Amino acid sequence: MSSEIPAETTHDQHAVRRRKLAELRAAGVDPFRAEFEPTHFSGEALKAHVEGRDNEVPVAVAGRLVTIRDMGKSQFAKVLDQQGEIQLYVKKDVVGEDAYAAFRKLDLGDIIGARGALFKTKTGEITVRVASFALVAKALRPLPEKWHGLADPELVYRQRYLDLVVNRESRRRLLLRSRVVSSIRRFLEARQFIEVETPVLQTVAGGAAAKPFTTHHKALGVDFYLRISLELHLKRMLVAGIDRVFEIGRIFRNEGISRKHNPEFTMLELYQAYSSHRGMMALVREMLLEVCREVIGTDRVLHPASGQTIDFGGAWREVSYKDLVRAETGDPGWFGRGKAEHIAAAEKMGLKVEPGWEDFEVTAEVFSKRIEPGLIQPTFVLNLPRELNPLAKISREDPATLDVFELCIGGMEIAPAYSEQNDPDVQREMFERQAGGEPQSIDHDFLLALEHGMPPAGGMGVGIDRLCMLLTGAESIRDVILFPQLRPAEAKPAGGA
């Protein structure tokens, strides 16, 4: 295919690079098979330099060539690896004429390895004085522009690998995510929680009210749903005697895509026997504070959309759902009124009320559209109406409400938690009431498990994506998901010249 490239082509960067590759191959070099073993990541190499002892510490580093400054008989270049960038200094009379000429033929984006000793340039940058180098993978496509990076949001999402190569902020955000998850694991493991994995393919998609994705298993001849929650299987683990259990897993909801929603997202769910929603309040506060300190080194993080600084270290507000609704509607008698009055009031606030809604759904709409977005500082919303969740214990003091909280931070629901319903008869009744005309949506196997006895427990879910949004100041969930869902692009075969 390289023979199809006119020798004089200089404008088509893909063709030029293919020609360079063909020349290398013709000279007996296969850059995709070169062997190179780095001794240091860039960050480690920078730390390995000893002040005042230039050219004494040998290192071998490897990564993608992201800048080249050609000075004639010497060059400065930077390679990028998972820890960041390190500068290389390539001097003609050090590497020799042939190697120097080969270095000049490299392209931005090529993956190379370099050996040499560390020194500090006169501007104070720790740099590898290159003694030898190897091209270990040729890049046939050019990198995006070095200063503005990749700005087109569509390309950022579709070609995230390029975004990560050129956009520092994206790297920071997506690397931070892995530290959030590992920090959560450490926190829970230190408290004797056991991590498990439960099925994604389920015959009943329970544990939440959401539209599921469906799929089909050929060998069994059975349709399955992708899970919409982790809850019902983790509770089976409580029945099994695993008293503190958690899962960090992907769940799938066949609903709209927005700044706060991706059809697949990551949830932490944890269950602690002999605890309650009150216990969960203490646990989640401790957990988020520790994650925050470990990952970003402070209790306070800017929330760009509101301009406020979220303070994880302060006292977290506790307020009842009813009080919030009464305050927002300016109507102390709100919960004494009927559906028609609620609808009229909601519409007056500019909210759209769907025809089929129950009364409690009208109020829930007021909460989610008018109240939740204003809860920027960590806020436990307590005493939610019992219609909102069939899996929580009904409050003894006020049987119209549940022993639950909804933790809101940054105007988003971050973590719901309950005192878990463990009475199989009440659970069955709640399921039946919620299922309405769809009895097939009841997980009878779960009810059977409950009849074997589940210890009283506190349980909680934490939206990992949203937590990462808070900690990174991201305004869209897409900014903390590596490959967010998009409509498939027109398939274009790569390659060729």
Add this chain to the structure above:
RNA sequence: GGGUUGGUAGCUCAACGGUAGAGCAGUUGCCUUUUAAGCAAUUGGUUCUGGGUUCGAAUCCCAGCCAGCCCA
């Protein structure tokens, strides 16, 4: 699903009814401690797709595709 904004060189962006440009990247030179290196020269376009209006369309109109934002 509705509204709205956008889609122009590999990338980031101009051009607002009259010859499609710049910066970076590329190519060719010069330069042995640079920092978005510098200097000189230079290549590169199905203006998302398809229709329409017009003497003339990147630009105006219609439809479609993709994306962002707002709403549902």
